[in-house]
Amino acid sequence: MFRRLLLAAAIAAVPSLAPSLAEAQTKELKLFNWSNYMPPDLLKRFEAETGIKVTLDSYDSNESMLAKLQAGGSGYDIVVPTGPTLKNMVRDGMLLRIDAPKLANFKNVGPAFDKPDFDPERAYSVPYMWGTTGIAYDTAVTGGKVEDSWKVLFDPPASLVGKIGMLNAPGEAWNATAHYLGIDRCSEKPEDAQRIYDALAKQKASVAIYSSNATADRVVAGEVSMQQMWNGAYRRAKARKATLEWIYPKEGLDSWSDNFAVPKGAPNLENAKTFLNWMMDPKNIAEASNFLGYNNAIPASAPLLSEALRNEPAINTPAAALALLRPVSTCPAGSLDLRDKVWTRLRR
Amino acid sequence: MKRGRALLLLPSGIVIGAVLVLPLVMLLVISLMQRNPNGGIVWGSFTVDAYVSFLWERGFSGERELNWDYVAIFARSFALAGSATVTSFAIALPTALWMAFQPPKRRLLLVFLVTLPFWTNLLVRNYAWMLLLRVDGVFEQILHTTGLLTGRLGILYTPTATAIGLTYSFLPFMLLPIYLSIEKIDRRLIEAAFDLGAVRFRVLTRVILPLSMPGIAGGVVLVFIPGIGAFISPELLGGGKSMMVGNLIQAQFGYSRNWPFGAALAFVLLALVLAATYLHRVRFRSAP
Missing domain, CATH: 3.40.190.10 (Periplasmic binding protein-like II)
Structure with a gap:
């Protein structure tokens, strides 16, 4: 009888254990990004340094990203809209407020990018790459x-x-x-x-x-x-x-400039913030720039950029x-x- | 007894209702609503605007004008799917015949080989065709080294490339049903035809073909109908220059943000396909 009771107690304990287990397992981040727009090795390093597992889906236009979000239930934590699209998404209440200036690495963002017209307070977004x-x-x-x-x-x-x-x-x-x-x-x-x-x-x-x-x-x-x-x-x-x-x-x-933003209903908001902060580290964003060949919004990353990138007029736009x-x-x-x-x- | 039967049918009824009827009803409702310019629809705003737009679209300045663009896209889709059906039939019939007359063990291996492409993604297989057809691609290099061609192949990013992609993608759907019905033919009938003095061609046209008609009919339906709705091949192999219905519908739910029109297009396509299938059935029912 006693043994049976113990067993029952053990079984009863399992469901109460389950939530904390589940919590430990949801160190996940679902990233929805332009195709070929994130170095795979960089994501691997992010996973290794933070223990957050990243899944990546890709799209090829702002419009198709919007269409997928509007269809609902996509479960993405981060999307990468271009400026005007970001502005519309803020207007339509599609994004979560993240208050980027409160993130530790936001101090690294350059003066041309910390108050863009599409998100003047950077309440919803963190800059990624910019280009022409x-x-x-x-x-x-x-x-x-x-x-x-x-x-x-x-x-x-x-x-x-x-x-x-x-x-x-x-x-x-x-x-x-x-x-x-x-x-x-x-x-x-x-x-x-x-x-x-x-x-x-x-x-x-x-x-x-x-x-x-x-x-x-x-x-x-x-x-x-x-x-x-x-x-x-x-x-x-x-x-x-x-x-x-x-x-x-x-x-x-x-x-144009692309920006990380967090869509409403993102299941892993804190992991998303960890990622956004991590991407504003000069070392990390420089690695992305060197791989993608685009300039970024973090001036302190300039010394870490490859020489080829700095000498390329198409990237390092000449004054004229x-x-x-x-x-x-x-x-x-x-x-x-x-x-x-x-x-x-x-x-x- | 009758009640028991009804209960047993219930699960399939629920499945059909949930995955077939319900989505179609939703699609119908969406097609009769006003569009929301940012995507989605305005609920409770009944209009048949989406169906009218199929022929009388609003031009740049907003006035209605007769517009054959969408009809042309439908016609192109039917033509490309039709050509893929004919080509894949021409390839599948001799192949299926040959396969069906192999020793049983080898037949199994051959069927396995036919289904092998399904192990990889359709997108990947279309990209593979791009590598084959592209400038300085595999085909061009082979033709150049053998001296059969000196200039450019010039097939990639044309409707021909789309047709090749469709034929390749759907060939197994033609081959397998035909193979199965030929394999099932009673061999004694074929022997009897030979004994009665029929030549090979006669045996094919008078015995094998009529007996494999169910497989052929199935193959035609399985290639033609998904072929009409294909959208990966025209985008990748066709260079995105000439849309098929699939691309058009996808665009309405994507960048054009016109869900009602996309839903209406889907219904027009459904009606046309149902009509085509009905004609097809009438045709094959009267076949010997």
């Missing part, structure tokens, strides 16, 4: 330098016909064309949409592929010889193919080109609808 969207091309194919203008992308010389790669997102195609034609990127005018559509439709005959994934691989393989490209991807491609060149188009180009950078901003819904229409019509 420009044009890369292979001088071996063009036989020398080409004009510093969007014109070469939209009205390419014969050597580039059928060898153009465009990014696969309505905003990227729309903005590039708007720079080219001198149209306000947030235009809500139907005639502007028509002009942008006409330019893209005319260009389509020269386009090999619309894709935002693996642009560097395609440029290196020679599948495309001119690519609308993020500067970090260009840097990685350039390291494998010396004949590549970067263009800062004279009409201006998009600059700084004047051409046009930070991407939040456009009204009417403008966003127009670019969706242009994009669907283009790929019908």
